[in-house]
Amino acid sequence: MQSDDxxxxxxxxxxxxxLHDEAKAPRVKAxxxxxxxxxxxxxxxxxxxxxxxxxxxxxFDQPSxxxxxxxxxxxxDYVRKxxxxxxxxxxxxxxxxxxxxxxxxxxxxxxxxxxxxEIRTVQxxxxxxxxxxxxxxxxxSQFDRLFVDGDSFAIGDIPAIALHVPxxxxxxxxxILGDAAFVGDTMFMPDxxxxxADFPGGNASQLYQSIRRLMKLPDxxxxxxxxxxxxxxxxxxAWETTMRAERSGNxxxxxxxxxxxxVQMRTKRDATLDLPRLILPSIQVNMRGGxxxxxxxxxxxxxxxxxxxF
Ligand SMILES: [Fe+2]
Numbered sequence: 001m002q003s004d005d006x007x008x009x010x011x012x013x014x015x016x017x018x019l020h021d022e023a024k025a026p027r028v029k030a031x032x033x034x035x036x037x038x039x040x041x042x043x044x045x046x047x048x049x050x051x052x053x054x055x056x057x058x059x060f061d062q063p064s065x066x067x068x069x070x071x072x073x074x075x076x077d078y079v080r081k082x083x084x085x086x087x088x089x090x091x092x093x094x095x096x097x098x099x100x101x102x103x104x105x106x107x108x109x110x111x112x113x114x115x116x117x118e119i120r121t122v123q124x125x126x127x128x129x130x131x132x133x134x135x136x137x138x139x140x141s142q143f144d145r146l147f148v149d150g151d152s153f154a155i156g157d158i159p160a161i162a163l164h165v166p167x168x169x170x171x172x173x174x175x176i177l178g179d180a181a182f183v184g185d186t187m188f189m190p191d192x193x194x195x196x197a198d199f200p201g202g203n204a205s206q207l208y209q210s211i212r213r214l215m216k217l218p219d220x221x222x223x224x225x226x227x228x229x230x231x232x233x234x235x236x237x238a239w240e241t242t243m244r245a246e247r248s249g250n251x252x253x254x255x256x257x258x259x260x261x262x263v264q265m266r267t268k269r270d271a272t273l274d275l276p277r278l279i280l281p282s283i284q285v286n287m288r289g290g291x292x293x294x295x296x297x298x299x300x301x302x303x304x305x306x307x308x309x310f
Contacts, residue, residue, distance in 0.1 A: 014159055026158050034237070040053065042075060050086075052177065053089050053111070054224075069101070091115040092173055095286055096199060096275075096279045114143060117147060180224060187214070190248075191251060193251045194253055204270075217243050219247070
């Protein structure tokens with residue numbers, strides 16, 4: 001560990017403090033959305049029953065342009081039955097493959113919507129791509145809290161640390177809550193590898209460095225992923241692993257894989273990937289904190305379809 005990396009040092013201490021103490025460890029419930037291969041989480045403190053929702057999904061039917069709330073309502077149902085109080089609606093980044101349900105969940109359950117401060121960079125880039133007017137603020141003001149690397153917060157009695165882990169996008173954050181790490185789109189399951197790094201502002205070297213940093217967390221850290229696409233050899237979707245399993249076995253970035261080798265592999269692989277099905281609607285909504293664009297004078301919200309830009 002670099003001695004000057006105090007955010008990481010604090011994160012390591014946080015995880016260590018929660019290991020081998022079942023009674024106080026955060027409880028994690030996953031919700032997997034198969035249409036977008038996204039794992040959302042409700043994580044709570046068993047003592048105070050305060051909770052956070054990580055990376056929720058707003059259902060979206062692209063042909064009809066209709067949003068719906070089945071996935072979000074399943075989370076609401078769980079939260080109410082488990083008698084939890086939501087403190088935070090955490091976004092690991094501005095997702096390009098699904099719309100966030102954070103504003104809907106906030107309306108129903110409360111809590112603060114948070115993302116990394118570099119969302120401003122993402123808003124700048126995509127504000128330009130979508131030719132947004134001056135009404136679209138690029139200062140992150142659509143969110144209640146903008147985290148920078150090393151910021152601490154809490155869910156009830158469970159301390160949490162936000163780490164900036166750019167590479168997939170400039171704004172990616174990982175959230176360490178007790179001994180549980182929500183790593184967003186950095187690593188995926190060990191047998192599947194890593195997130196792509198070819199979106200505007202993405203960078204494979206940065207992604208490698210971010211993953212190496214996360215891999216300094218203790219072996220026993222519970223690791224929760226944002227997506228799973230099933231590895232070719234696997235029957236079932238999976239979204240939870242450990243840092244030990246990632247470090248020793250991640251097919252793209254396990255210990256011993258050099259940065260050069262990773263960047264070469266990642267760049268080559270990214271060149272073969274199609275864009276996510278929902279990238280254009282997702283980005284336009286998620287860069288607004290999960291809100292639809294302001295309705296036009298007929299009361300209807302519209303999304304743009306930039307032609308020949310991607
Ligand atoms: Fe993503």
